[in-house]
Amino acid sequence: MKVEGLRVLVTGGAGFIGSHLVDLLSSQNKSVIVLDNFTSGKRENLKDHLNNKNVTIIEGDVRDKKLLIDITKDIDIAYHLAVQCLRVSIKDPEINHEVNATGTLNLCIASLKNRIKRLVYVSSSEVYGSAVTVPMNEDHPLNPMTVYGASKAAGEMYTLAYHKTYGLESMVVRPFNTYGPRSHFEGTYSEVIPKFALRYLCDASPVIFGDGTQTRDFTYVTDTVQGILMASECDKMIGQAVNIARGQEVSVNRLADIISKKLDKEDIKPVYETGRPGDVLRHHAGVIKARDMFGYTALIDIENGIEQYIGWFKAQGYDYEGLLKQDKVFNWE
Numbered sequence: 001m002k003v004e005g006l007r008v009l010v011t012g013g014a015g016f017i018g019s020h021l022v023d024l025l026s027s028q029n030k031s032v033i034v035l036d037n038f039t040s041g042k043r044e045n046l047k048d049h050l051n052n053k054n055v056t057i058i059e060g061d062v063r064d065k066k067l068l069i070d071i072t073k074d075i076d077i078a079y080h081l082a083v084q085c086l087r088v089s090i091k092d093p094e095i096n097h098e099v100n101a102t103g104t105l106n107l108c109i110a111s112l113k114n115r116i117k118r119l120v121y122v123s124s125s126e127v128y129g130s131a132v133t134v135p136m137n138e139d140h141p142l143n144p145m146t147v148y149g150a151s152k153a154a155g156e157m158y159t160l161a162y163h164k165t166y167g168l169e170s171m172v173v174r175p176f177n178t179y180g181p182r183s184h185f186e187g188t189y190s191e192v193i194p195k196f197a198l199r200y201l202c203d204a205s206p207v208i209f210g211d212g213t214q215t216r217d218f219t220y221v222t223d224t225v226q227g228i229l230m231a232s233e234c235d236k237m238i239g240q241a242v243n244i245a246r247g248q249e250v251s252v253n254r255l256a257d258i259i260s261k262k263l264d265k266e267d268i269k270p271v272y273e274t275g276r277p278g279d280v281l282r283h284h285a286g287v288i289k290a291r292d293m294f295g296y297t298a299l300i301d302i303e304n305g306i307e308q309y310i311g312w313f314k315a316q317g318y319d320y321e322g323l324l325k326q327d328k329v330f331n332w333e
Helices: 014-027 045-049 067-073 088-091 093-113 147-166 194-201 220-231 253-264 290-293 302-315 320-325
Strands: 007-011 029-037 057-059 078-079 118-122 170-175 207-209 242-244 271-274
Touching: 007 014, 007 118, 007 242, 014 029, 014 045, 014 078, 014 220, 029 067, 045 057, 057 170, 067 093, 088 093, 088 147, 093 118, 093 147, 118 147, 118 220, 147 170, 194 253, 194 302, 194 320, 207 253, 220 242, 220 290, 242 290, 253 290
Parallel strands: 007 029, 007 078, 029 057, 078 118, 118 170, 170 242, 207 271
Antiparallel strands: none
16 A cells, blocks of 8 residues: 555654654655654654645644544554653653553554554564564564563554454554664653764763663664655555664664764773663564565665764754753663
């Protein structure tokens, strides 16, 4: 099913990944509705769409079932990205459950009631926990380490159960660690690459939790959203889950080394702190299924992606020292 020309909903559409997906979809769809409660999403992420007659921005929460039923009445396809993040789950597990699990169930209920054509649930590699085997293919055991990962796994189960029980055309995509322009660098929501870049730019040591040998499969945001779109158009994906990732394992130590070299800050060495609660030790995505089912390959490797992100970050005119003063080192507490 081609998405072009359809009526589309993006929950969490003002967020990091969501706003990039809105950018992609709005160029080819006559109607895109963005739903976001703006707790972590930012209106500035949608600034290019404020005068776009094809994009409607609604402030609301996926915990509001009535609202979801109302806004899905004229929708063909829903991309579900609304989420509470991993760090929040450590100190407030209940809100993670309510948003990530119950919010997903609410959208399943609304989607079935209004007979939308397709529901695309954007999950997370955190549902896997630490790698038991690598690369981590889609049949890898689901063994989440945090309530965040568990709540995302619950959302997957609801999404696929609605296909099995009621025939809802639903699917699950599992992005691995996405990075790039608009990724969070502030407070509880901040991610490792923006935090490292900011600290190096301020001549401050990046902080690594644990020994830095833990790995992630970092995927540039334009590759992630292209993968989400391609999966959503693949009819064979109905009732299926698929990884969206570069397929390249990178340690946190190597990540710090790459960023320091790109910023000519190699003399600044990381400092190490006690590991974060529930931190996974290894992630390395299996990407064969996405390639075979719908021809997906992530194009941007970590070296080029970091260079592009740093170029974007520098172009924003941020007050680096001011941002550093707001930085929460232990941003899950």
